């Protein structure tokens with residue numbers, strides 16, 4: 001039985017490659033999370049390869065790119081209960097691909113394939129939500145102490161966001177923010193790692209506890225927009241909650257408005273429906289300019305009311 | 316009036332437009348320009364959701380809600396008593412940049428009431444996009460609503476800056492448009508859509524050619540890389556679903572629309588005497604979206620989806636109780652059950668509860684091993700619905716069930732409960 005503690009994807013990949021070359025069956029490997037280091041003695045990689053036994057020690061296996069991409073994605077998955085489970089599933093799948101062919105990944109009802117699938121989905125959803133719900137706050141320079149980053153020069157704009165992703169995705173999502181906010185100096189802080197961009201270079205540092213960030217005075221514009229773009233006659237709270245689960249609300253300044261908007265919606269709608277209607281000629285009667293403007297267009301548009309030739313070929 | 320008040324008025328005025336999509340444009344980022352903004356060809360990002368379940372992806376506002384037109388369904392029509400406001404070009408540009416920098420939005424969706432003339436209004440809208448793109452080198456998404464009567468030069472410039480241009484068809488028939496939007500001209504709407512369509516096509520073709528000949532110089536000036544879309548209001552006139560869907564199909568076909576949006580006619584703060592208010596037909600709108608999808612990607616015909624029975628109480632309508640695919644299956648029970656191990660892909664696609672992805676999965680998987688009933692739940696298919704319509708090697712629905720006179724009530728009961736909960 002071999003034992004390994006794995007830190008990240010590249011680390012797993014190196015170990016897995018050696019194990020494959022030495023033809024080590026997945027049932028003979030025990031994978032451990034990095035914290036376990038010291039509690040047991042990890043196997044030495046060099047010791048695994050027995051040149052006499054290993055047939056393919058120098059050859060490399062052809063692994064489908066698609067698997068490696070998904071494995072990399074799944075490697076970001078954090079499993080609170082069993083943090084190293086992903087590594088053993090990945091190795092087992094790798095082993096099966098090498099021995100039984102690429103078709104293994106097509107077995108969509110196979111437990112391991114499904115597990116890979118759901119890990120990838122969870123990570124990709126988490127990334128997507130992070131891109132969506134990270135909210136930058138413009139902060140004053142003194143706030144920089146919070147991020148441990150050097151102060152941008154005086155008067156320069158600096159933006160900071162706090163976010164708690166469910167999986168270890170900060171490094172893989174950071175390039176997205178770089179490409180989008182290239183001309184901005186920013187930091188995204190999370191408990192599992194921070195990304196900083198100074199308009200030249202991306203730096204990734206260790207995670208931090210939740211900092212105290214001042215709220216951004218621009219919030220009020222965003223809240224005003226949010227409240228007014230909502231149509232109370234279409235209230236569908238459940239649909240909102242399924243796309244924007246409550247756990248994200250703490251990042252969203254606009255979430256403070258949800259309660260009032262929702263509570264008042266039905267009454268506002270009923271009021272609108274019950275209110276008296278307004279004479280459609282009101283403005284025409286009051287202003288000759290309006291009447292003239294409209295009459296010119298109406299005259300041009302006059303057609304025989306019995307025919308309906310709204311055709312899609314231009315005349 | 317300060318910017319905050321204007322924002323309140325001009326967001327409120329824009330909320331009845333259903334489209335807020337920022338998907339499917341070219342791939343852009345700010346690495347080279349050292350500026351702000353990126354887009355991708357894939358799905359746009361929803362940065363928030365309002366309690367109506369709608370995604371907020373763009374800052375959707377009107378430049379002004381002053382309007383000389385008298386469209387009966389519209390909150391901004393001349394006779395409406397709502398408060399009016401007008402943004403300056405810089406105010407819109409600033410709001411867009413500041414919202415974008417805080418990662419609130421993917422970009423801007425700008426439209427406007429018609430003031431002075433079509434060209435004057437369009438020029439203002441274009442000026443906002445021009446400033447964003449040229450002065451701020453803004454790389455995010457821009458959707459501009461175009462005014463059908465605006466000059467071709469303005470349209471060309473709009474296409475240069477915008478990811479998407481759109482013109483609303485508004486209503487499914489010319490008679491309705493005439494009656495409810497007397498200043499709008501159906502012919503010029505059609506003509507402008509045709510212009511947009513040929514501009515979009517030309518730009519696309521030139522890119523293809525440039526790629527083929529490996530010569531970037533052959534690329535025509537940019538023109539609305541994310542295509543065009545349009546919106547139709549549902550329930551303001553008496554057009555039935557078949558008429559609406561036929562209109563939509565025509566629009567997809569003639570102008571290669573990216574999307575036709577259906578917008579349930581919604582109560583507004585001040586209704587016109589020409590068009591009194593009622594609750595918005597949200598379920599109907601939802602069914603139209605479902606039918607639209609089935610028409611475009613599942614090969615259904617309009618007559619297959621809408622009710623064509625002569626003595627029907629609602630001729631030409633989609634069923635409200637069940638989705639159009641299930642409704643079709645209920646009407647065509649003789650085609651079921653479908654043997655998932657034998658049937659071809661197209662037939663499987665017609666089974667209620669099986670979408671394109673899962674149909675593909677089933678076909679791939681049955682090559683490895685014959686499908687069992689258990690496999691369906693492993694794929695997380697809705698077996699409760701499916702079980703009546705499919706056979707696997709270890710499952711076959713009782714023929715009596717499928718033939719029972721009250722068969723459809725099995726689904727209606729489930730559904731209407733759900734609707735009470737969520738609608």
Ligand code: SF4
Nearest residue numbers: 382384386389391392
């Ligand atoms: S033109 Fe018609 S639909 Fe457009 S804003 Fe004016 S009144 Fe509303």
